[in-house]
Amino acid sequence: MQNISKSQNYFNKAKDLIPGGVNSPVRAFNSVGGVPRFIQKASGPYLYDVDGNRYVDTICSWGPAIVGHANEEVISAVKNSLSNGLSFGAPTEGETILSEMIKEHVSSVEQVRLTSSGTEATMSAIRLARGVTNKDKIVKFEGCYHGHVDSLLVKAGSGLLTLGNPTSGGVPKPFAAETIVLPYNDPQALIECFEAFPDEIAAVIIEPIAGNMNLVKPNKEFLKLLRNTCDKFGSLLIFDEVMTGFRVSLGGAQQILDIIPDLSTFGKVIGGGMPMGAFAGKKEIMKHLAPLGPVYQAGTLSGNPIAVAAGIATLNIVSQPNFFRSLELLTNELIVGLRDIARNCEVKDFSSDCVGGMFGLYFRPEIPKTFNDVLDSNIDLFKQFFHEMLTRGVYLAPSPYEAGFLSIKHEGKPVQEILEAAKESFNAINERKE
Numbered sequence: 001m002q003n004i005s006k007s008q009n010y011f012n013k014a015k016d017l018i019p020g021g022v023n024s025p026v027r028a029f030n031s032v033g034g035v036p037r038f039i040q041k042a043s044g045p046y047l048y049d050v051d052g053n054r055y056v057d058t059i060c061s062w063g064p065a066i067v068g069h070a071n072e073e074v075i076s077a078v079k080n081s082l083s084n085g086l087s088f089g090a091p092t093e094g095e096t097i098l099s100e101m102i103k104e105h106v107s108s109v110e111q112v113r114l115t116s117s118g119t120e121a122t123m124s125a126i127r128l129a130r131g132v133t134n135k136d137k138i139v140k141f142e143g144c145y146h147g148h149v150d151s152l153l154v155k156a157g158s159g160l161l162t163l164g165n166p167t168s169g170g171v172p173k174p175f176a177a178e179t180i181v182l183p184y185n186d187p188q189a190l191i192e193c194f195e196a197f198p199d200e201i202a203a204v205i206i207e208p209i210a211g212n213m214n215l216v217k218p219n220k221e222f223l224k225l226l227r228n229t230c231d232k233f234g235s236l237l238i239f240d241e242v243m244t245g246f247r248v249s250l251g252g253a254q255q256i257l258d259i260i261p262d263l264s265t266f267g268k269v270i271g272g273g274m275p276m277g278a279f280a281g282k283k284e285i286m287k288h289l290a291p292l293g294p295v296y297q298a299g300t301l302s303g304n305p306i307a308v309a310a311g312i313a314t315l316n317i318v319s320q321p322n323f324f325r326s327l328e329l330l331t332n333e334l335i336v337g338l339r340d341i342a343r344n345c346e347v348k349d350f351s352s353d354c355v356g357g358m359f360g361l362y363f364r365p366e367i368p369k370t371f372n373d374v375l376d377s378n379i380d381l382f383k384q385f386f387h388e389m390l391t392r393g394v395y396l397a398p399s400p401y402e403a404g405f406l407s408i409k410h411e412g413k414p415v416q417e418i419l420e421a422a423k424e425s426f427n428a429i430n431e432r433k434e
């Protein structure tokens, strides 16, 4: 048996001092039960808990650790930056370098504003869209998550599903009333919505490849229709690439799908593990932001030099030739391997999919296309699999509604360790059933 006594003690103490013992809900293991592991350190593809257990990490800090934990180049860039001081409240050259890197790789981007989180980025992008269009309504899609922004916590995705709570308390009804929630991948609902509110929609915000209701790929025709409809009605199209940016490909989901949004938001990978976000788009739109224009947006620690250093070092690595090709092959090896193992173990409620370094494991026979498909999963099987894997040293996302993430350091042995653990786990579940 795995010894988790220190994690148990730390969690008990944390629960007294921190609501639920955690600073972001999914970490509490509410949807799988059991004791969240308190992490001491991480290296490459591995996490080490306070009791000395080692895990192959398939979350990668929910995406950022794409070059592996404590990557030498990233740590060294951060150390160099540290010795110059932590924050100046004045511009630094690094902010321009990072913005230039984002612009170089993401074709829709001309200007960038850095923030300290993905939530700030989506919140600011929406304010900007409203300011530019002089319209108030926002359209979002069921199962998409855009951070804990009041007006976007309307039937939001994973975190809330995990809590079994479709909307958040504390969001005034009039705020939510300005947000229209439509089903993902549903052209008819989209057309009807724009016909009902032709002059009122400031922007449509979407995860162009959804990763917060587990991984759900978009229908390309649907996204094309979305692009055309926004143009026709004078609404801005915002691609929330906080998760997919520099994760599914160097140019993000927009590159894979070949669709140009008006605004894009970023986070996760661009901070390399430090607090970071960004929103970006054409100069014509971005010039409405303060200090140039009337749309106010700011941040004491925005463009923080340490976070910027980590981001630059990370983007330097991911932009090397073949980085994404290798990562994609690796991720594909994992999901095909898992699919084969499930089939050999005669587990029917299992399917898997991936894009770039992001994957979905689904406890249902087929890959989901909609939010309702995702909800229709064998949750009991997922919970059993999660705990069997955890005790065998594989750390999966503690919720059936989250995507998984690999790093380039998972190549070789770590992926084999996951597959080996999966074989044993499915067998253990089958034996229990018999």
Ligand SMILES: *Cc1c(COP(=O)(O)O)cnc(C)c1O
Pocket (backbone or CB within 6 Å): 116, 117, 118, 119, 120, 122, 145, 146, 147, 148, 207, 211, 212, 240, 241, 242, 243, 244, 267, 268, 276, 277
């Ligand atoms: C993680 C995420 C956010 C929120 O970013 P934070 O840094 O957690 O505030 C927003 N949108 C998407 C698509 C995300 O995956």
